[in-house]
Amino acid sequence: MQAFIHASADDVVNHALDYVFSKDRDFQEYLKSAEAGDAAPSLRVRRTPQPAERQEKPLRVKKASA
Numbered sequence: 001m002q003a004f005i006h007a008s009a010d011d012v013v014n015h016a017l018d019y020v021f022s023k024d025r026d027f028q029e030y031l032k033s034a035e036a037g038d039a040a041p042s043l044r045v046r047r048t049p050q051p052a053e054r055q056e057k058p059l060r061v062k063k064a065s066a
Contacts, residue, residue: 005012021027030036 007015
């Protein structure tokens with residue numbers, strides 16, 4: 001599937017969840033409630049570094065023993 005739509009697995013899952021939750025009437029009503037505003041986010045999103053953002057680790061140079 002990823003090769004067909006040229007998207008990452010994360011993108012496919014995110015779009016699928018967006019679609020499903022947008023069609024769920026009960027969930028849409030919940031989002032309008034005061035209870036939804038009081039809910040604390042419970043997910044931690046880890047961002048994977050993109051190739052251009054990766055920082056090279058400095059090489060360790062061994063000191064020559066005398």
